Amino acid sequence: MTSGAVDLAGTRLIIWRHGNTDWNAGNRFQGQLDIPLNELGRAQAQSAAAVLAELHPDAIVTSDLQRAAHTAAALAERTGLTAHRDARLRERHFGAWEGLTREEIQERSPAGFEAWRLGQPLVADGIERAEDLLKRAHEGLVAAAERAPGGTVVVATHGGTARWAIAAMLGWPEEVIAGIGVLGNCHWSELRFYPRTGWRLTAHNRFA
Template identity: 55%
Template structure:
């Protein structure tokens, strides 16, 4: 049985300020580094055999916290980057609502085609899902950790499971340094085994942006 641990990065200053990050390369803050170190100790107990990461700093540094413990290299894949949020990147919700009211309403309403140069959810799912499937094919029967981002993780695992992108809006996004587990079994194929798993009660972590 192949297991994919799809792990969201730790907290950043933009998370704390409620700013949309997208593919802006924002590093972890002190809280994020602490979260990564704590979560890494739990994930190390799963005995992963490989670690992959988005090439954005917040994901890569999260992956590095685990790599240090389990003495494994980290392989970067830019397909694991967060959704590109176009004109929303760097803005807070009130700023987006003022500058792009129609696109903001579509986004918050779960429309997969937001406009405002925001990457379509279908496209996010396809690129992340492609990466996840290729990773699994390289490591059959192993536990593999993939450090990525909230939106990318959700759309990516939905693509692997064959779920339409609009269905994924009903799945709560990952909290900082929480993870989703997918398993590939010989008889049943890909299944969702766990979601939003992490070392803290969910209420203790700010909602992702």
């Protein structure tokens, strides 16, 4: 999928998950709650930034939530680039699930939790609709790519949004998203744009 407005031939997108937080460590759903990086997460961001800086990025774009923005800041400091914030790259809004552990959600909403685990549609508890997440994630990544057509753009985002964004860019159906491995904290995936085939996934869940 492309925007159709800009020649993106040769563009490389690095989709980078934020560093660890205390809620990650506790298997607690963060969603769009603005949870900070913990000490481990800050160290992960610095380590990953040292590697990503060697890719000579031309632009950095980040979710406006602090765990992603502070991860992106580590790379911005090394490269001298500005990390541009885009709320479309936020994590999925999980409604009443935000702040709960997986065990608590499974106890309170077993059917909903099982549907989420299997990648099936969720329509309860105020959770953001899959089609809305796909749309905004796609728009956010295309806008990021258009900041440096033909160059390398690093996008700091969230584990769930990264999976949906990758699927949206590749035109994959919603049903396959559950089969995409979740990025580890501060790991990244790579998409490249080829004129004849469009976006292709060329690396997944890398750290070094």
